[in-house]
Amino acid sequence: MQPTHTRLDATGAEEADRLLEVRELKTHFFADEGVVRAVDGVNLSLKRGQTLCVVGESGCGKSVTARSILRIVPSPGEIVAGEILFRQRDGNTVDLAEMNPKGREIRRIRGGEISMIFQEPMSSLSPVHTIGSQIMEAILLHLPVTRQEARKRAAYMLDLVGIPRANEQLDAYSFELSGGMRQRAMIAIALACEPQLLIADEPTTALDVTTQANILDLIRDLQQDSGMSVLFITHDLGVVAEIADEVVVMYLGRDVESGDVDSIFHEAKHPYTRALLQSIPRYDSRDNQRLYSIKGTVPHPFDRPNGCPFHPRCDDFIAEQCNRIDPPRQRLGGEHSVRCLLYATADEAPINKEMRT
């Protein structure tokens, strides 16, 4: 494959501002039935203090991308290619993809520099340990403090995320809290060591709408206070519109389109992105209008289409091209880029060459 990412390399000044850069990441699962290419060439770039939303349907590799960054991909998954460049607090840039997933290096980053919160607050806290002990665990792992200081900081964190009677709740168990409170507790654990990056893997999906809004506000407020970056994974475009600076749209393990939030919502180029945007219910639509839906379903993981993975469902399918050529990543100006043959410029689309092979 052509090393398209080199063209996206930023200038020096921008580089210093860049916290995370994922290049052509591939995470595959080696199952008995075959290889599932859950993440198959993803590029992400996240600046300090910004929010990047990764959007896509279930099974498109959003969560695996997030877990790859922290190197907590469950077995039999493995990172097989790509780079995950992360700028540490000390100014050094490290490649997380090269680290031993059980090693000391990555453990220092987990929870200390990059934290993660998960989709289901119901099950992401231990059922038999108190909330306080789990926050204190994170603090004691990464900060040079005593147990008393850690407990104090844990209470401070619970208070910060809006849990009432924080001192008492330190000794509460997760089953004694509601879903929203548990997610707040998870956020308290995640932010206890002031990470540079928070990865939020659909943190509001399992919550009701009111709680969802509260949690989003909380994450945004905490982000503004601390200046951390947020990698937010969601399938909810409403959430994206609300919080994102940058957006990456994923389909079948690929970033099909990425750009700042305005260009994605107002100048979406990829047929998949456009179809997603059309599928949002609008309050001003007429009563008898059917909601648009993308035709077909996400293919089975063992049955990936050749060429552009979206072509069987695409309305703008170009016969004999989309089903053969893997579209390269195309820069459209600014940070906006797309993988689609509709936008291939003459010199960069090696159509004729690949058709002959």
Place this chain on the structure above:
Amino acid sequence: MIWYIARRIVYLIPTLLVVSVIAFLVIQLPPGDFLASLISKAEETIDQAQVDALRERYGLDEPIYVQYWKWISGIITRGDFGDSFEWNRPVSDLIWERLGLTMVISLYTLAFIWVVAIPIGIYSAVKQYTIGDYLVTVVGFIGLAIPNFLLALVLMYIAFRYFGQSVGGLFSPEFIDAPWTLERVLDMLSHIWLPVIILGTSGTAALIRVMRANLLDELSKLYVDAARARGLSELRLLFKYPVRVALNPLVSAVAWVFPALVSGSAITSIVLNLQTTGPLLYRSLQAQDMYLAGSLILLVSILTIIGTLVSDILLAWIDPRIQLQ
């Protein structure tokens, strides 16, 4: 917590009463009685007058509820479990030492099962579908499949043939009837490993499977990933979270280990010539020695109930999710 325990103990009383009635009824269920089986075994015929005299002496003519009342009131007020017909001695003389030895063997076996099975189960779960896991699985199933008494015979042969150890029983001949001294205790400890291994094998095999399954369930839970994402090392993570949660169901298994060891291992105990309650119960049931059999069944039931209580209390203590209401 104290209230919870107190309430549970109060609840024990009616349960025990019902259990004692059932225990008494069970031993009355088979047709005939001790005299009938005595007569059938006797060399010369016993005339009816003699039978009637014996029947009266043992109180076998009275209605069941009178017999039950005599028996249970004796137990409650005087600790008197009645007399064994066959041994011609008070039941309490016969059972206490055997019960003590049974408890010792049971506790040893339980400890053996846990100490061996839990680490192997953890290994097997963490290394799922590796050579090591398959090996443990195969050995485990073999352990489950071999009847204990057969294993007893094989190990006794090996111990005798290759180690020259006097096998069978818990004591060397010179200590069998000796009073309890330090030497006797040491002698017992040097004999106890064989019955413990034999009695513990199938339990160990079963517990490895249970531990492996429990832990596999927990390992895939999100809180494990969340703890890993906090930067915890793999080993500390493993023992602090999933293993800790996976142990909870094992604690409730304590309840059924006791009765199984007391009554279920009768055949093995007979083969090994252990002075435990199993063989005694077996003999007394054959002979329809009703006070002895009834008392043993009652004690096994009491052990079961106490085991349940102990495991419930332990579980309530270690698992905060259990509500004490």
